[in-house]
Amino acid sequence: MDMDKPPRPERKDVFLNYKIWLSGLTGNGMVDDSTYMLLHLIGEKGSLKAAADEMKISYRKAWGDLEKAEEILGYALTQKHRGGKDGGSSILTPEATRLLEAYTALQQRFDDNVEEAFKEFISRLRQV
Amino acid sequence: MDMDKPPRPERKDVFLNYKIWLSGLTGNGMVDDSTYMLLHLIGEKGSLKAAADEMKISYRKAWGDLEKAEEILGYALTQKHRGGKDGGSSILTPEATRLLEAYTALQQRFDDNVEEAFKEFISRLRQV
DNA sequence: GGCCGATATGGACTTCACTTCATATCGAAA
């Protein structure tokens, strides 16, 4: 005869994800992971277009994201130059560099915490 | 005569936001804040429809979200009943209740951390 | 002084998630 199935349900592998971002008072637009990547690549390549290409996003979006980010923070993140031999360039302001450094530390802090928090979460789920 | 503006740019108020969620291996669908709210309301109201109404989302979406959540976790979060005097009902499984408890603790932990991390982030930005 | 390629920006088109709509099923109670 049949016995009841054990009450412990089979569980699948689950993953805890997180996302952090900065926003302004209006909530319109954000400075997120992708913005930081964009800034990082601008610093590396010296060009918004090159950064956008590298990220495989449209120049239009990259430009708009940067615009939003500067609007949210209230100061310039890049010095843009039009014309010239290479057509133009974008370089990071000192503020952008500092922002990247601060973000890296923040990111690290979260990564560490998330792993720990997830373990705790899972163990609570299993009703230890 | 004009003096140069001070190099310290004016800053606007910025806010650090975060979002956490669970996902499966496929990355298709998620268990997020809104899912937890949905579960919480189902527990409170005893009905998926009532919960959806309360959250002002369509029943279609609520139903789909619940489906996704159960698929990700690999076990049932609600016991559904069709027909009867009230047309039907949904009640939480013990697993769902445990999930809500574990999530509340996780949420709390993050809230605490985020506040602290944000302060650190801002102070780094200001180059103390 | 014309050329080239990046910055700059508006507008059309596409994508995708969510809402709406439509329709079926179920079962206790009157």
Added chain:
DNA sequence: TTTCGATATGAAGTGAAGTCCATATCGGCC
């Protein structure tokens, strides 16, 4: 046994965000 309201689910409609496209501007360099 008819009714009523929630569960269940596909399909069409809608809106916001992003991609594409088109076009203008700028300025070292040959």
